[in-house]
Amino acid sequence: xxxxxxxxxxxxxxxxxxxxxxxxxxxxxxxxxxxxxxxxxxxxxxxxxxxxxxxxxxxxxxxxxxxxxxxxxxxxxxxxxxxxxxxxxxxxxxxxxxxxxxxxxxxxxxxxxxxxxxxxxxxxxxxxxxxxxxxxxxxxxxxxxxxxxx
Ligand SMILES: [Zn+2]
Numbered sequence: 001x002x003x004x005x006x007x008x009x010x011x012x013x014x015x016x017x018x019x020x021x022x023x024x025x026x027x028x029x030x031x032x033x034x035x036x037x038x039x040x041x042x043x044x045x046x047x048x049x050x051x052x053x054x055x056x057x058x059x060x061x062x063x064x065x066x067x068x069x070x071x072x073x074x075x076x077x078x079x080x081x082x083x084x085x086x087x088x089x090x091x092x093x094x095x096x097x098x099x100x101x102x103x104x105x106x107x108x109x110x111x112x113x114x115x116x117x118x119x120x121x122x123x124x125x126x127x128x129x130x131x132x133x134x135x136x137x138x139x140x141x142x143x144x145x146x147x148x149x150x
Contacts, residue, residue, distance in 0.1 A: 001097050002027060009112040011101050023112050025052035028096055030089050040082040042075055055104065057081070062146045067095045102139065108132035118150045
């Protein structure tokens, strides 16, 4: 999903060669800090990243924490979200990219123009681009539980 330093919101590899592709955002970046003997991984540009992704940062941080089985919080000195422990950028990106592919791209047209709603214990995906309206299948119960807040 990455090309020219950007994250392309698509599951179509061919789109990576299209410089005019509309849906590209910043890549997630991390920094490592030791706080009073505890290693933490700070999600450096997370606010900006979630704004560009148009997704609730409080839900996305919970999803990342759940997938890595680690505590999350906000670092008071930088006011940025962190994960307790040391995780590679690759681990974090894999979780985020997988989430985007499974939940935030339209199952019909692949565009990230999705309104996600929790309804009747399922996730409903409505696409603003093509109008497709679908209940998502086979999703991770941990993620569903977090997204009940939608
Ligand atoms: Zn669509």
